[in-house]
Amino acid sequence: MTPDPNPQSPDPxxxxxxxxxxxxPVLGLNQVTxxxxxxxxxxxxxxxxxxxxxxxxxxxxxxxxxxxxxxRGLDAWDWRARRLVGxxxxxxxxxxxxxxxxxxxxxxxxxxxxxxxxxRRTDALLERVDMSDRADRKLRGYSxxxxxxxxxxxxxxxxxxxxxxxxxxxxxxxxxxxxLLELFRALASQGTGLLVSSHELEELEKLTNHVAVMARGRIxxxxxxxxxxxxxxxxxxxxRIEVAGAKQVAKTLLDSDDVTAVRLESATAIVVTATHPQRxxxxxxxxxxxxxxxxxxxxxxxxxxxxxxxxxxxxxGKT
Amino acid sequence: MxxxxxxxxxxxxxxxxxxxxxxxxxxxxxxxxxxxxxxxLFWGLYALALMIFFFFxxxxxxxxxxxxxxxxxxxxxxxxxxxVGELTKFLDRLNLNGSAQTFANFIWFQGYIxxxxxxxxxxxxxxxDFQYGSLxxxxxxxxxxxxxxxxxxxGVGLFVNILTTLPALILFxxxxxxxxxxxxxxxxxxxxxxxxxxxxxxxTALSLLLVASAVLVRRTVPLIMLWSGVFVLxxxxxxxxxxxxxxxxxxxxxxxxxNLYLAGLWCLGADLGDMKREQPEVWQAIAVIASVCLxxxxxxxxxxxxVEVIS
Numbered sequence: 001m002t003p004d005p006n007p008q009s010p011d012p013x014x015x016x017x018x019x020x021x022x023x024x025p026v027l028g029l030n031q032v033t034x035x036x037x038x039x040x041x042x043x044x045x046x047x048x049x050x051x052x053x054x055x056x057x058x059x060x061x062x063x064x065x066x067x068x069x070x071x072r073g074l075d076a077w078d079w080r081a082r083r084l085v086g087x088x089x090x091x092x093x094x095x096x097x098x099x100x101x102x103x104x105x106x107x108x109x110x111x112x113x114x115x116x117x118x119x120r121r122t123d124a125l126l127e128r129v130d131m132s133d134r135a136d137r138k139l140r141g142y143s144x145x146x147x148x149x150x151x152x153x154x155x156x157x158x159x160x161x162x163x164x165x166x167x168x169x170x171x172x173x174x175x176x177x178x179x180l181l182e183l184f185r186a187l188a189s190q191g192t193g194l195l196v197s198s199h200e201l202e203e204l205e206k207l208t209n210h211v212a213v214m215a216r217g218r219i220x221x222x223x224x225x226x227x228x229x230x231x232x233x234x235x236x237x238x239x240r241i242e243v244a245g246a247k248q249v250a251k252t253l254l255d256s257d258d259v260t261a262v263r264l265e266s267a268t269a270i271v272v273t274a275t276h277p278q279r280x281x282x283x284x285x286x287x288x289x290x291x292x293x294x295x296x297x298x299x300x301x302x303x304x305x306x307x308x309x310x311x312x313x314x315x316x317g318k319t
Numbered sequence: 320m321x322x323x324x325x326x327x328x329x330x331x332x333x334x335x336x337x338x339x340x341x342x343x344x345x346x347x348x349x350x351x352x353x354x355x356x357x358x359x360l361f362w363g364l365y366a367l368a369l370m371i372f373f374f375f376x377x378x379x380x381x382x383x384x385x386x387x388x389x390x391x392x393x394x395x396x397x398x399x400x401x402x403v404g405e406l407t408k409f410l411d412r413l414n415l416n417g418s419a420q421t422f423a424n425f426i427w428f429q430g431y432i433x434x435x436x437x438x439x440x441x442x443x444x445x446x447x448d449f450q451y452g453s454l455x456x457x458x459x460x461x462x463x464x465x466x467x468x469x470x471x472x473x474g475v476g477l478f479v480n481i482l483t484t485l486p487a488l489i490l491f492x493x494x495x496x497x498x499x500x501x502x503x504x505x506x507x508x509x510x511x512x513x514x515x516x517x518x519x520x521x522x523t524a525l526s527l528l529l530v531a532s533a534v535l536v537r538r539t540v541p542l543i544m545l546w547s548g549v550f551v552l553x554x555x556x557x558x559x560x561x562x563x564x565x566x567x568x569x570x571x572x573x574x575x576x577x578n579l580y581l582a583g584l585w586c587l588g589a590d591l592g593d594m595k596r597e598q599p600e601v602w603q604a605i606a607v608i609a610s611v612c613l614x615x616x617x618x619x620x621x622x623x624x625x626v627e628v629i630s
Contacts (some may be wrong), residue, residue: 059455060458079462079463082461089455091455106346109343110343111461112337112338112339113338114338155459158337
């Protein structure tokens with residue numbers, strides 16, 4: 001089994017087709033249409049935005065009330081679809097008196113591996129997540145990071161085409177994070193599609209800049225951070241520019257239609273607020289050439305994931 | 320980071336065919352039995368179950384030995400000469416003679432242990448999956464909801480049979496060896512089938528009831544209270560109504576364990592006419608068991624269909 005048995009399939013890896021989910025009177029997911037074809041996609045949003053519902057639908061844990069969710073054309077609810085999906089939940093409630101190896105082995109048997117295959121597969125994956133030497137300890141003695149690795153190992157058992165990770169970096173130390181990020185990138189490079197839900201925006205930015213932003217049960221925005229930022233015309237971008245003759249440059253920039261404000265920080269630094277960032281950067285580039293400006297640095301102040309999320313979600317960006 | 324990169328280089332992807340999800344159910348069943356075996360608290364109860372088995376095992380042997388060797392001999396008991404056969408009269412009540420009553424009585428006594436263990440273990444086996452949210456690990460795997468239910472059902476069933484049907488079969492084999500085995504095994508074929516039948520009744524009813532009640536209440540203490548209500552309170556009430564208030568024997572139908580016993584006796588081909596206490600008809604008892612099973616199935620199906628198995 002390869003990560004994706006049919007990578008050339010015209011069916012998307014994951015497709016939400018106008019999917020809605022009601023929990024009694026509460027609407028968990030509202031008419032979501034989303035298509036993933038591979039790579040790493042970050043899933044971000046405030047608590048209660050619908051991330052967990054979306055993940056549960058994608059992994060076939062629950063069924064949409066309306067619409068359809070499919071994995072490579074198979075209904076996500078169908079157990080066959082789950083051979084293509086690896087799921088690493090955010091909860092880590094295992095049978096605590098099992099060892100890590102026993103747990104992964106049990107999950108392998110549950111996935112349909114024969115005894116010998118399950119043993120071989122368990123060993124291979126424990127090595128892959130760097131847990132071979134600690135796998136025979138009881139789960140109750142595991143740290144948060146070790147639990148995350150074990151969860152990841154069980155999610156990779158069937159060589160899934162789509163790996164869904166719910167808060168995979170929570171509680172892991174910086175070194176461990178770096179190792180896991182490296183592993184995620186390696187998996188993506190081998191053809192596994194990753195859907196990563198995380199509150200750790202800085203870490204998520206290191207992993208991918210393709211995100212789906214959720215708010216109130218809907219997909220508020222999807223694309224690269226830059227694409228999303230460019231569409232936020234209602235939110236002017238702030239850019240800090242270090243340039244010789246800052247006062248004169250400020251005066252020139254104020255004549256531009258896209259510049260709404262310029263603040264002089266010092267004799268060599270200004271903060272420009274501009275609408276239509278792309279148009280502003282193009283115009284500023286021409287100005288630098290035409291006036292032979294001595295630009296020492298140019299630093300967008302609010303195109304971080306935090307800032308963009310803040311704009312999209314209409315809040316602080318805190319997720 | 321280097322370690323991960325190294326392991327990635329060494330990593331061999333898997334190529335093969337996965338088995339049917341029914342094997343996943345079997346894996347869950349084995350896990351359930353392993354979980355029961357790991358709890359040290361339960362080993363006291365298992366020891367008790369083993370004692371009951373040994374009591375019947377050596378009891379059968381003792382009865383045959385007394386009958387053949389020493390029944391007419393006398394021993395001094397408190398200075399008074401008493402026939403050995405008289406001393407072992409109390410064993411007659413248990414029918415330790417390889418008859419249908421022998422196996423029915425054995426399973427009846429083992430049933431107490433089974434019920435106590437299941438009441439204690441229900442939360443571990445099923446309730447915790449719902450209570451602490453470990454269900455996504457199961458349902459994230461390529462199995463359907465029915466395979467999950469089947470796995471839990473098999474797990475409980477396996478445990479019930481290890482404590483009841485399996486030792487009853489050993490007693491059957493032993494009884495055949497104590498008497499004329501060629502004649503015994505042929506003449507008592509009905510009992511052999513009956514042991515399996517009784518086991519099937521127990522397995523189906525107790526497994527469904529445990530899974531359904533554990534899904535409903537999830538935690539150990541409420542589960543124990545629920546099972547005490549079903550198997551102790553209802554039984555006491557049935558005795559009070561039928562034996563105390565002299566109401567119709569049909570009132571004993573509220574005693575599920577008694578219904579299972581009656582169904583077991585029917586399977587074993589025992590004579591139900593010589594029962595000392597007033598009892599309902601066997602078909603009524605079986606109808607009640609079937610109704611309880613049906614109710615459990617409907618409830619579980621409803622939970623699965625509503626999908627909020629994961630709450």
